[in-house]
Amino acid sequence: KNEVEQSPQNLTAQEGEFITINCSYSVGISALHWLQQHPGGGIVSLFMLSSGKKKHGRLIATINIQEKHSSLHITASHPRDSAVYICAVLPSGYALNFGKGTSLLVTP
Amino acid sequence: GAVVSQHPSWVICKSGTSVKIECRSLDFQATTMFWYRQFPKQSLMLMATSNEGSKATYEQGVEKDKFLINHASLTLSTLTVTSAHPEDSSFYICSARASGASSYNEQFFGPGTRLTVL
Numbered sequence: 001k002n003e004v005e006q007s008p009q010n011l012t013a014q015e016g017e018f019i020t021i022n023c024s025y026s027v028g029i030s031a032l033h034w035l036q037q038h039p040g041g042g043i044v045s046l047f048m049l050s051s052g053k054k055k056h057g058r059l060i061a062t063i064n065i066q067e068k069h070s071s072l073h074i075t076a077s078h079p080r081d082s083a084v085y086i087c088a089v090l091p092s093g094y095a096l097n098f099g100k101g102t103s104l105l106v107t108p
Numbered sequence: 109g110a111v112v113s114q115h116p117s118w119v120i121c122k123s124g125t126s127v128k129i130e131c132r133s134l135d136f137q138a139t140t141m142f143w144y145r146q147f148p149k150q151s152l153m154l155m156a157t158s159n160e161g162s163k164a165t166y167e168q169g170v171e172k173d174k175f176l177i178n179h180a181s182l183t184l185s186t187l188t189v190t191s192a193h194p195e196d197s198s199f200y201i202c203s204a205r206a207s208g209a210s211s212y213n214e215q216f217f218g219p220g221t222r223l224t225v226l
Contacts (some may be wrong), residue, residue, distance in 0.1 A: 002226050017201060018212070021114065031214075033215070035217070040221070041146075041199050041201075041220045042217075042218075042219035042220055043152075043201060043217040043218075043219075043220065045214075045216060045217060048214050059143070086151065086152075088152075094155065096141070096142075096152075096154070096215065098151040098152050099151065100150075100151045
């Protein structure tokens with residue numbers, strides 16, 4: 001089974017700070033997802049990566065396939081970014097393996 | 109982007125009753141839909157994979173007779189929790205994978221359904 005490890009588990013930042021969340025996995029994958037889950041529970045897909053880097057607004061996601069590692073960066077963080085961020089990987093096959101999530105709190 | 113809806117968003121039912129949860133892909137066809145459950149402060153756990161027109165594939169430990177899944181069309185999958193008990197109370201989330209090779213790896217998630225069994 002592909003283990004997915006996220007760090008940190010919890011993160012508190014002040015508004016405006018640059019934030020990095022890390023994800024490591026143990027076997028080869030075909031894709032990696034970064035998901036955002038707000039307190040209400042709904043999940044939003046932020047990125048799907050298979051290589052390189054993607055940017056959307058203040059969010060940047062990178063992946064290093066050789067090192068089996070991905071990072072999610074948030075620039076100029078805002079309280080509305082407070083949520084749980086989940087890394088999920090797709091090994092060959094169809095079922096996503098999920099990390100346990102990083103709980104982010106951005107304070108004003 | 110692709111939108112997946114779930115209905116209802118929350119439901120409270122009595123023990124012993126059955127509850128049906130719908131998952132719809134609104135602007136794309138989904139040959140495969142996935143059903144997850146999530147306990148508080150836990151990660152998502154895959155329950156089953158649903159392919160349109162065929163029987164669902166259940167993960168180990170998930171009772172197929174208790175969690176009935178139907179994927180009758182390319183835009184709709186349903187999960188029925190039969191004879192619900194309080195331990196079935198959870199947050200149920202579906203996701204859908206669009207048809208077509210270019211989006212094979214991409215899944216779109218529904219907003220979830222919170223089930224409370226009294």
